Amino acid sequence: MKDWTYENEQWTKLPTYLKHLPLFTRHTDITSMVLRFLWSIYLQDFCFRFYIRLKVTGQSFHDLRKQYPRLLIISNHASHLDATSIAAAVPKRYWLDLYIAAAKDYFFSNPLFTFFSQHCLGAIPIDRKDRKGEAIRLITQLLTELPRIWLILFPEGTRSKDGKIHDFKRGVSTFAERTQTPILFLYIDGNTKLWPKGAMFAKPGKLLIHVGPVVPPGPIEGVYSAYKTWVKTINPDAFADDEIPTVEDDDEKSGL
Numbered sequence: 001m002k003d004w005t006y007e008n009e010q011w012t013k014l015p016t017y018l019k020h021l022p023l024f025t026r027h028t029d030i031t032s033m034v035l036r037f038l039w040s041i042y043l044q045d046f047c048f049r050f051y052i053r054l055k056v057t058g059q060s061f062h063d064l065r066k067q068y069p070r071l072l073i074i075s076n077h078a079s080h081l082d083a084t085s086i087a088a089a090v091p092k093r094y095w096l097d098l099y100i101a102a103a104k105d106y107f108f109s110n111p112l113f114t115f116f117s118q119h120c121l122g123a124i125p126i127d128r129k130d131r132k133g134e135a136i137r138l139i140t141q142l143l144t145e146l147p148r149i150w151l152i153l154f155p156e157g158t159r160s161k162d163g164k165i166h167d168f169k170r171g172v173s174t175f176a177e178r179t180q181t182p183i184l185f186l187y188i189d190g191n192t193k194l195w196p197k198g199a200m201f202a203k204p205g206k207l208l209i210h211v212g213p214v215v216p217p218g219p220i221e222g223v224y225s226a227y228k229t230w231v232k233t234i235n236p237d238a239f240a241d242d243e244i245p246t247v248e249d250d251d252e253k254s255g256l
Contacts, residue, residue: 032119033096039120040092048088051204052081052194056089058211064184065094068214069148072176072183074227076165076238077154079191081202083121086152086186089209097148101126101139124151136174143179151175155223163192164240165231168224176217183223185212187231187238210234 048054064071075086083100090098102108104125107117117123124142126135142149153175155168176183187210195202212230215223231238 032122035119036095036122037092040087040095043084043088044092048085048207052085052202053206054085054088054209055206056209056211059213061090061094061211064211064214068182068184069097070143070146070179070181071150071214072143072172072181073150073152073186074155074172074183074223075152075186075188076160076191076231077156077158078160078163078197079188079195079202080159081191081195081207082154082159082188083152085188085191085207085209087121089211090150094150095122097146098122098150098152099124099142100152101154103128105129128157136171139175140178143175143181155220159197160192161197162240163196165228165238166240168220168227170220173218173220173223176223177219180217182214182216184214185227185230186210187212187234189235 073086075082083102087095087098087100099122102117102121102123102125104127106113107121107123108114108125117125124139126139139151143151153172155172156166157169157171160166172183175181189208189210190206193203194205194207213226215226228239
């Protein structure tokens with residue numbers, strides 16, 4: 001497959017894994033709408049009600065929706081539960097504008113995963129080895145041109161092995177500053193206990209999502225500091241030994 005030029009939006013040249021994104025879709029994708037609605041019912045009304053008992057505390061997503069049609073939603077990341085639990089916390093009526101920045105090598109690794117990621121998660125594929133900045137251009141374009149989009153990002157770039165919060169990659173600040181998109185803080189409490197890295201399946205139990213403040217775009221050092229200050233009011237032991245945000249590493253150019 002040839003490299004995609006994001007300035008050229010010819011449908012015939014668009015990779016299959018991007019055809020579910022509203023910026024490129026020529027028509028209303030009824031299949032995606034129906035599948036995402038059914039998935040939201042399964043996720044919210046069964047999985048995160050009976051198997052995993054999800055509780056959301058803090059700001060109301062309804063109030064946030066009125067004030068912020070475009071948001072970058074960031075959270076700690078230590079489990080495969082994280083993306084789906086955040087989606088389960090967001091009311092169904094907003095799901096068509098909810099997207100997740102997802103690792104292309106995992107969520108788009110085979111036809112089944114690709115179909116699920118496209119139509120149920122609204123996943124935006126991110127190549128973690130990208131050196132051409134295509135992921136940055138794609139997300140920047142979506143945040144700039146879509147009237148409504150809530151985009152979930154995990155600024156640590158990968159799941160934490162020890163359950164602690166580690167330094168942030170600067171991608172979230174790159175996206176926020178280039179598009180003037182505010183950033184919403186979330187903190188997931190209990191994710192490591194229920195589904196730690198390396199485990200095959202999640203265990204039943206309680207999961208708590210704290211919905212925190214919205215901060216303006218700014219350098220990653222400031223975002224990390226503000227997030228750390230807020231999370232420590234909830235869990236003083238949430239962070240690994242003091243680190244500074246990463247500004248030079250292998251994942252930087254892919255915006256993770």
